[in-house]
Amino acid sequence: MKEFRLNYELVKEFIIEFIREETYSNGFKKCVVGLSGGVDSAVVAYLSAEALGKENVKAIIMPYKDSDPASKEDALLVVKKLGIPNELIDITEIVDAYFKGNVANVRKGNFLARIRMSILFDKAKEFKALVMGTSNKSELILGYSTWYGDMAASLYPIGDLYKTEVFEFARFLNVPERIIKKKPSADLWPGQTDESELGASYKALDSVLKLYIDQRRTKEEILSLGYKKELVENVLNRIKKTQFKRTLPPVAKFSPRTVGLDFLYPHDFKV
Amino acid sequence: MKIKFALAQINPVLGDIEKNRKKHLEFIEKAMEENANVIVFPELSLTGYRLKDLAMEVALPPQSDFFNPILKKSKMIDVAMGFVERGNDNNVYNSAMYIENGKIKSVYRKIYPPTHGMFEELRFMGRGKKVTTFKTRYGNFSILICRDLFHPSLLFLAYAQNAEVVLGMSNMPLRGVEGKKPAIEETVEKAVDTYTSFFSQFIVFVNRAGFEDGMGFYGGSFIGTPMGKKLGFAGILKEKLTFATVDTEEIYRKRQLFPLSREEDLNIIKENLDAILEANNERV
Incomplete structure (x- = not known):
């Protein structure tokens, strides 16, 4: 028996209930997940499929011409393991129509993340689905992600799990070992890895x-x-x-009740 | 006296008192089919928890006609439920009421509304000042709400008024996932074990289920008895209605076996408290 730091049986039950209730009570039955081939989106896909039923989880795979071919293969491996519907959308043409010639890695990386976000939200509209976020706690707290890019989502099911816990959890969920073992990377440009960047x-x-x-x-x-x-x-x-x-951007306040400061309703307010 | 309790571990819809009243009536019906004597709902069962600015919008005076359908049902079954109270003083409170035989028997205002981290209660609601015991057809009852249960002093005040049953109505979110059980559940069980053992009371702990803004209320409702038993466990996270019958003779037996209550001297406590308060006031 492997030594885990958390009770992942309990974590799993809790997150599955979370996904169900936050999806259904907001009036949805389905979700879309952007599958990158990495461990975070794999874990979110596994949990979503169990929570909502595999037919209600649509995987969107969005490679770019410079993406590591292994990313797409690993994303397809998750699709195959779970038997979930999927769509492959190559974003090379969209991206290259905007950027001509050389551009700094971070600019291009942010742009890739935001194009993928746009597609995910469009697909969510098409399928009447929520966008399941794949950010983990390490990434959210270090701010290691693109604002309004991969951070943009309806829910953050694994937002309270540190990356090292996501690896353990993935093992507990039987995510394929090759996805767990590879070096974490956003794969926004060739050779990028999280740990060298961080x-x-x-x-x-x-x-x-x-x-x-x-x-x-x-x-x-x-x-x-x-x-x-x-x-x-x-x-x-x-x-x-x-x-x-x-946080939300600050609003210049002068009225009695201002968004963010004293217009204070819960997210899950549905009356 | 034998009392059959129904523990209504419900998941209310945030801010929708119509839907939640319907849910109360359905659970009351089910409890009546099982011949329960008392049904206990969680804290803020009529409104949901994370209300923030909604608090003033869902607040009702206890005398409101809105409660009539529930009052009607209470001829056959006593009902304890949570709501946001619009007080005569025009403040709102996190309150719970006990309804018996078509009438409101008692209204309790939460004394310690937590306000730190994810909890923001005092920002939107006032606080109560009084622990009371009220005489029901099944004995002396007190109500405490959620965080109140982590203040042994309040359990003591109920005990000092000879409460045989304390209704602990809660909205406790899950935290702590390292152990076999959620850490918060361990904490509650430890507290209930201690209180029921030394104060020889029954504690009917009813905690809600469901999620609001990512907070997941862990459920885990049960009755703790003076002899240390745990009855009617509702399991964690899911909406559930469970039943358990207690016999208040157990209090008598426990108090004869372990006669702490006979030793109790409220005057000593009062004298000590007065001295402590005086010294504290001087210090400030």
Whole structure:
């Protein structure tokens, strides 16, 4: 028996109930999931299929000409394992119609993410479905994702699981080993990997995040536990610099009730 | 006295009091078919939990005609339910009422509405001040709401008024997924075990199910008894109606076996509290 840090049986039951209720109570039966070939979207597809029924989960696979061919193959492997309907949409023409010639990786990467978002929301409209988000807690808190790109979604089923927990959870759910084992990457340009871009391993990043976020330890306390200054500052700077992505834009307030400040209704208000 | 309780672990629709009243009536019907004496709903069962600005929109005075269909049913079965109370003082409260034989027997206002992290209750609602015990046809009952249950002082106040049954009506969200059970469930069970054991009371813990804005209420309703038994467990996360019969003779037996209540001296507590309050006031 493998040693897991969380009770994934319970996590699974909880997230499945979450997906069901948040989908049905918002008036939907179906969802679309952008399958990247990575572990996050694979886990979300597995959970969604179990929660809503496999026929109600549509996988959208959106390769670009520079994407790693393995990404598409791995996405198709998830589709095959789950037996869910899918659509393959090559986004090369759309992207290349806008960008002529060379452009910085991050600009192009953000654009790819936002084109994929546009397609997912269009497909959601076509199928009367929600867009299932695939962001995990590490990514959300480090702000390592494209604002209004891959961050845009109706629900975040795995938004409270750190990346290292997503790997464990994937193993618990029997996601194919080759998807779990490969290096995490957004695959927005050739050779990109999360850990080289973030400057540390997820294991290291998550350890610091847990101390800072969940246990509310101070920077000094974390340093005194033996974590390297460079790592801790990397994490804390990323959190600070990306806070804007996790909030609504500020509204210039002058009326009695202003969106975001004192017009305070719950998300799930359906009266 | 034997009392058959129905534990209505429901999942109310946020902000929709019409739909929720219908659900109350359906659960009451089902409980009547099983000849239950008392049906207990969770905190804010009529309104849902995460109301925020909706609180003032769904608030009702206890005398509102809106409750009439439920009052009518209470000829055969007592009903404890949660709602947002519009008080005579024009404030709103997170309240619960006990209905017996067509009449409102008691209205309790939550004393400790949590306001930190995901909880924002005091931002939108006021707080109550009084733990009371009321005499029902089945004995002395008290109501406490959710966070109140984590303040042993309030359980003590119910005990000091000889509450035989405490209705713990809750909306507790799940947190803590490392262990076999959700960490919050462990905490509640520990608390209930302790209170029922030392105060020789029954605690009817009814927690809601369902999700609101990502918060998942864990359910896990049950009755804790003075002899340490756990009855009518409703399981976690799902809407459920369970039943359990308790015998208040168990309190008598427990209090003879372990006569803590006979030793209790409220005057000592009062004198000590007065001294503590005086000292604290001086310090400020």
